[in-house]
Amino acid sequence: MRTTVAVLGATAALTAAQLGLAGAASAASAAGPETQAAQAAANCPIKITYLTKFYVDNNNWVTNGGLRFGLKNSSKNVTFKDVSLKVTNTKSLRFGKATVTTRPIGRITQKTNQIVKIAAKTLKPGKSAAFKVSTHMLRTDQYEVKFEVYGKTTNGKRWGCAVDQGTWGTVKH
Secondary structure, eight states: OOEEEEOSSSSEEEOTIIIIIHHHHHHHHHHSSOOHHHHHHHTOOEEEEEOSEEEEOTTSBBSTTSEEEEEEEOOSSOOEEEEEEEEEEEESEEEEEEEESSTTTEEEEEEOSSEEEEEEEEEOTTOEEEEEEEEEESOSSSOEEEEEEEEEETTSOBOSSOSEEEEEESOOO
16 A cells, blocks of 8 residues: 655745745845845755655655655856755654766765765756655654755855755644
8 A cells, every 4th residue: 555645745946945044034124134144045046856745655665766855056157066965864764775866967975874965066057966865754744854055156155055954844843
């Protein structure tokens, strides 16, 4: 018997603005000038992609190879260097084997049963770096992962995107 787990709507891309920093930006703009961090997070051209619907088998393993996460450069003209996405389990998941799905752009740089990290040397406009990771769900009703994104602009400067990109899952905060 397959259990359907619907997550957050249609195939989506997260930005820090959609994860709660938008509230901070709108509150800051109503009270005065926006903070630089909230402004930068709302304009971040790096989007996090993930599955919105997946299936779980009888043993609580996600089918079709597991969960998929990735980064997409939505900018039309900016290339980013040393971009990485770190996905950390915070509740009820265990990660198995991780595989890059966008070869040769990305590579897995860290893999434990709690953390998976993908890195790309350069992420050109419109390109993606993604991976799939076999996943065992300890509880199908409560699960959560945390996202962290790092990178630089092509001239080697630190970029303006927030590192903490929020969470994904069923846990309400």
